[in-house]
Amino acid sequence: MIAEQKIEKTIINIAPQMNDGNHGLHYEENLLWEKERCDHSGVDLPKPDGTALRTGQSARGSIGLPQVSEPQVVRHFVRLSTWNYSIDHGFFPLGSCTMKHNPRLNEKMARLPGFAHVHPLQPESTVQGALRVMYELQNWLAELTRLPGVCLTPAAGAHGELAGMMTIRRAHEAKGQGHRKIVLVPDSAHGTNPATAVICGYTTKTIKTSETGRLTIDAFKEALGNGDDIAGMMVTNPNTCGLFESDIHEIARLLHEAGGYFYCDGANFNALVGKIRPGDFGVDVMHINLHKTFSTPHGGGGPGSGPICVTEELAPYMPVPVVVKNEDTFHLAYEDERPETLGRLRGFVGQFGMHVRALAYMMSHGADGLKQVSEDAVLNANYLLSQLKDVYHVPYKGTCMHECLLTDKIQKEKGVSTLDIAKALCEHGYHPMTTYFPLVLPGTMLIEPTETESKDAIDRFVIVMRSIAEDVAKGDTEKFHHYPVSTPRKRMNEVQAARHPKLRWKENS
Numbered sequence: 332m333i334a335e336q337k338i339e340k341t342i343i344n345i346a347p348q349m350n351d352g353n354h355g356l357h358y359e360e361n362l363l364w365e366k367e368r369c370d371h372s373g374v375d376l377p378k379p380d381g382t383a384l385r386t387g388q389s390a391r392g393s394i395g396l397p398q399v400s401e402p403q404v405v406r407h408f409v410r411l412s413t414w415n416y417s418i419d420h421g422f423f424p425l426g427s428c429t430m431k432h433n434p435r436l437n438e439k440m441a442r443l444p445g446f447a448h449v450h451p452l453q454p455e456s457t458v459q460g461a462l463r464v465m466y467e468l469q470n471w472l473a474e475l476t477r478l479p480g481v482c483l484t485p486a487a488g489a490h491g492e493l494a495g496m497m498t499i500r501r502a503h504e505a506k507g508q509g510h511r512k513i514v515l516v517p518d519s520a521h522g523t524n525p526a527t528a529v530i531c532g533y534t535t536k537t538i539k540t541s542e543t544g545r546l547t548i549d550a551f552k553e554a555l556g557n558g559d560d561i562a563g564m565m566v567t568n569p570n571t572c573g574l575f576e577s578d579i580h581e582i583a584r585l586l587h588e589a590g591g592y593f594y595c596d597g598a599n600f601n602a603l604v605g606k607i608r609p610g611d612f613g614v615d616v617m618h619i620n621l622h623k624t625f626s627t628p629h630g631g632g633g634p635g636s637g638p639i640c641v642t643e644e645l646a647p648y649m650p651v652p653v654v655v656k657n658e659d660t661f662h663l664a665y666e667d668e669r670p671e672t673l674g675r676l677r678g679f680v681g682q683f684g685m686h687v688r689a690l691a692y693m694m695s696h697g698a699d700g701l702k703q704v705s706e707d708a709v710l711n712a713n714y715l716l717s718q719l720k721d722v723y724h725v726p727y728k729g730t731c732m733h734e735c736l737l738t739d740k741i742q743k744e745k746g747v748s749t750l751d752i753a754k755a756l757c758e759h760g761y762h763p764m765t766t767y768f769p770l771v772l773p774g775t776m777l778i779e780p781t782e783t784e785s786k787d788a789i790d791r792f793v794i795v796m797r798s799i800a801e802d803v804a805k806g807d808t809e810k811f812h813h814y815p816v817s818t819p820r821k822r823m824n825e826v827q828a829a830r831h832p833k834l835r836w837k838e839n840s
């Protein structure tokens with residue numbers, strides 16, 4: 332503790348202009364504007380003497396860019412880049428986010444000039460290879476989900492939800508069922524689910540999760556009512572408590588009987604891929620986060636991609652374009668060939684670079700490899716759970732799927748909350764788990780180790796988690812309210828940061 336206070340003091344006492352210094356190879360970094368000095372300049376051009384400007388009136392005056400040299404700029408951005416914690420730095424157990432390793436083979440494939448340099452306006456005859464990649468990806472996704480209609484264009488999971496719910500709305504309208512305006516959503520849902528339903532013009536109705544952390548047929552029936560006004564249901568399976576919805580088959584049957592469609596949030600497909608196919612448990616539409624399940628980079632690392640997979644019945648309504656094969660050639664089908672489509676969601680074909688990466692991942696794993704992905708993801712989460720369940724409160728008994736849920740119930744009695752535990756993890760060099768989500772219980776901690784972590788890596792994390800729990804149990808709790816102390820930024824006032832963020836730098840402020 333004494334040593335920690337000393338460190339804090341040293342950093343604070345450094346004058347702002349000295350902030351370039353490093354502390355144990357941990358660089359502080361101020362804004363470029365704070366670095367600038369009037370005797371620095373990025374470019375040295377001699378003053379024109381008496382020569383008229385050739386650009387005349389359009390000569391550019393000062394545009395207020397900071398006066399810094401190239402090495403200063405390079406160091407500035409490289410240092411900032413080291414502040415961005417990523418999966419390539421270390422363990423990233425953020426539940427629901429599937430922060431797994433992104434194999435470099437994917438990157439190599441996406442950088443092949445024939446893929447990296449194509450332009451979306453090129454004639455189709457010159458991009459047959461690229462179209463084939465998309466066609467193959469559509470087929471892999473259709474096979475893995477058992478949902479034959481695939482549209483690759485959505486740019487992220489939430490965008491896929493929008494595409495999927497718009498497809499459902501379009502189908503209801505086509506059947507003269509446009510009066511159905513209610514979408515059922517469990518209380519454990521990801522926030523994007525109700526948001527998507529509302530953006531599509533629907534009203535949401537909550538299905539209550541039972542004390543087992545799952546949906547029950549009774550709770551579903553109660554929310555369904557007579558079903559006349561129900562457009563559909565949005566459910567994540569496995570759900571956000573990391574549990575498989577064991578009654579999903581029957582729930583889907585009842586929903587279909589009432590005339591509704593089943594939207595499955597596929598963000599947790601990591602736990603099922605290669606083992607079971609969502610089409611088999613009654614799903615009508617599902618989005619896939621290529622950037623979660625199929626290892627394309629995300630979280631500051633790259634654009635996402637959220638293709639949707641739909642049943643044969645719904646396929647005509649989904650967005651365009653889709654890649655079709657005519658004999659030996661591939662081509663993009665638009666409105667003229669798919670008259671019932673809801674239309675286009677965005678320019679061009681989606682995040683093509685992510686399509687290449689996802690297909691590279693699938694092909695390099697193969698059917699057996701993908702099966703092992705979900706098996707190992709579930710094994711790792713259950714191993715982690717088994718190592719922590721005697722020192723943290725586990726709200727739902729039994730095994731979990733690819734992520735495990737704990738709460739701060741035991742630690743809270745000594746005044747240490749989930750937030751404090753998350754900050755203690757930062758202090759010990761770990762990215763925290765997902766905190767306070769799902770909202771079904773107070774103080775939740777959702778931990779997803781993913782299948783790409785070794786037993787050693789999980790064991791090290793377990794040591795830290797257990798040592799936190801032991802300190803709290805011993806009553807050594809004061810430090811938890813000050814953590815983290817050795818990071819460049821210390822304990823934030825989170826409310827102030829959320830409500831009154833300072834987004835603009837002003838000189839001398």
Ligand SMILES: *Cc1c(COP(=O)(O)O)cnc(C)c1O
Nearest residue numbers: 427487488489521523596598635
């Ligand atoms: C990540 C996630 C989403 C949203 O996906 P994005 O690609 O971030 O838009 C939706 N639902 C669940 C359950 C998720 O985990």
